[in-house]
Amino acid sequence: MARPLLVSFISGSIGPWRIERLDAVRGESLQPAERLEVLEGSESDLTGSFVWSLRGFTSNSRYTTSSETEALNAKQRGLNCRRATRAALIPIRKIAAWWDLSQNERRDIFEEQSKHIRIGLEYPPAITRRLHHCRDLGEPFDFLTWFEYAPEHADAFDELVHRLRETREWQYVDREVDIRLIRE
């Protein structure tokens, strides 16, 4: 596994991704904006104008067992596939009661009850995903998940997020914004 990578998602008038939709699913929304830029690596220079900026880091896995990791690695592909001209950025925040749980309690809700990993395994390689953690940075969200897929898999992506939102794990989510993007 690579070292953690800091990634900034900066909305404004520049960037290769056009923001097609920006919907509050739960809680407060984010300001509408035209375009999104994704910057990888050390602290980005935010002296230019932007509408909002969110950052998070990729990290080691927190819940997957060795056999789940193996299954994921066998199916997942990298980002930036040429045919994947659609993307989604889904920032979520969980309530304090989630973070107060112990590791085994969180794992139980996350997988044994909600099947987060099992559901997530049904969609790659058509849908690729990268998770960024941000609660520990004092950001307004806890996680930023980034997905990329080809236009013909947009329905499958809608199904994936719908299934996850129905789970017991999602009862701990008190803020979620769903941002859909087109690479131009």
Added chain:
Amino acid sequence: MARPLLVSFISGSIGPWRIERLDAVRGESLQPAERLEVLEGSESDLTGSFVWSLRGFTSNSRYTTSSETEALNAKQRGLNCRRATRAALIPIRKIAAWWDLSQNERRDIFEEQSKHIRIGLEYPPAITRRLHHCRDLGEPFDFLTWFEYAPEHADAFDELVHRLRETREWQYVDREVDIRLIRE
């Protein structure tokens, strides 16, 4: 559990803690310095002169089960007890092979094989501890553990770190510095 707290450990010529000893246990050491300041909260202003500065965040627990959390909460006390005039700051880094392990494999080495939690439970409330994560910040270490204790518990503290260093978990540690401090 409180929100994550960013903490900076800044060595130089000021601060309430006098650095009594600074020893490399494994790998590269840190520059010697006279004093240490511990700053809590948002990014500290580092325009003044300092010798080295390390930062990390407190976070949710990663390995403890609910019963272990309960046992720890029953014994742990807060920092800044007036009689605890001794402290230790122990920055460690683990090798990539540790971070490549899955959650269940890390838990197995951490507790089932190394009894990290069980050993750690024998020492509070005499020795209090706060863990700071920093790998995800791109820092030179993965963890900064801070301990406080009264002078009469210095031997117990030496025993605690000695026992942990003998464990299988510690075979994954490739850099460790042991910094002992006196509050003046």
